[in-house]
Amino acid sequence: MKKSLAPLALGGFGIGMTEFVMMGILPDIATDLAITIPQAGYLIAAYAMGVVVGAPTLVALMARQAPKTVLIWLMMLFTLTNALSALAPNFHVLLVGRFLAGLPHGAFFGVGAVVASRLADKGKVAAAVASMFTGLTLANVVGVPFGTWLGHNASWRLVFLVVAAIGIATVLLLKRWVPHIDASPSPGFRHDLKIFKRPGLWLAMLITSIGTGGFFASFSYIAPLLTDMAHFQPGTIPLIMTLVGVGMTVGVILGGKLADKVAPIKSVVILLAIMAVLLVLNGLLAHSKPAILFLAFATGANALALGPSIQMLLMDHSRDAEMLGSSLGQSGFNIGNALGAFLGGIPLTLGYSYASPQWVGAGLALAGVAFALLMLGKHRTFGAVGVLAPR
Structure with a gap:
């Protein structure tokens, strides 16, 4: 570094x-x-x-x-x-x-x-x-x-x-x-706010908020899944959380390299699709301790690997006010946090198992893939190059 x-x-x-x-x-x-x-x-x-x-x-x-x-x-x-x-x-x-x-x-x-x-x-x-x-x-x-x-x-x-x-x-x-x-040269606050008139920026925010909401639907309820379904002792949860953190560290490094080699929007499509697969596996293999440990690491890595690509995507859609556009990434992540936790909790209140938020999360991740493919199609149709090429 x-x-x-x-x-x-x-x-x-x-x-x-x-x-x-x-x-x-x-x-x-x-x-x-x-x-x-x-x-x-x-x-x-x-x-x-x-x-x-x-x-x-x-x-x-x-x-x-x-x-x-x-x-x-x-x-x-x-x-x-x-x-x-x-x-x-x-x-x-x-x-x-x-x-x-x-x-x-x-x-x-x-x-x-x-x-x-x-x-x-x-x-x-x-x-x-x-x-x-x-x-x-x-x-x-x-x-x-x-x-x-x-x-x-x-x-x-x-x-x-x-x-x-x-x-x-x-x-x-x-x-x-x-x-x-x-x-960066800027005519002022009102001019910067004009980036919110760009449909591509709103689409990027939808990808961020809904797609990453899949991870948060899973992560918000990981503790009861680990104790009630995988039957880990409560005292081991901090260690497993550390494993997730290690995965996040590895993921953000690999995600940065991926976004430099693959266009940001293509990277987002790939990583959100992988997220959906991982969350489905979390639900299917919730009773297997070895599988859940591996998936805890992999899911954390995948979630943070999205960070660099999403930041690049937002900056590409907020030219002339890229600091404002880039800052929206964290707003999107926190909206995803609230959305994922809320939607992931609904099946629990209906009496379903602690694996059920994983299915909700997979659905949100797939919705993020759909929005990302929509953006990819629009860029190809109109010949845009900003998010179609590595930077």
């Missing part, structure tokens, strides 16, 4: 840790603040809502600033809001803190993807973008297990202080190691 890309990966690590560690320390927060687990779950929803709102809004408002400056400001906001979460005296202040902490999430990845593409060597744009997401995946391997342990054995407040410290370190490294990059 180039030194100039390392601050982006570190920022991704901090963001990944603060987002996913909540699942591990939720009971500790609930006990400390005297609230129920469902109430504590609102903290996860508040963060996701912050991501959806903040990604396009913050990027659009700072579009005329140099990307390096934007990244520094975003990470300063990230640091302050996580410190607020650590010091929150009650549930309501913490709820506000989690919403505010989510605001810079998507914007950082969106602007960071543009910066990575500008710093990349020729023919390695997607690989450079993938290096930023490596930090996000490593957070699931190292940061989340450590934060969960720290929350259980010391205090959940220390977890957010650690995240804030990572934010400070990221700010310092951004200043030292990331070179100045001129802001």
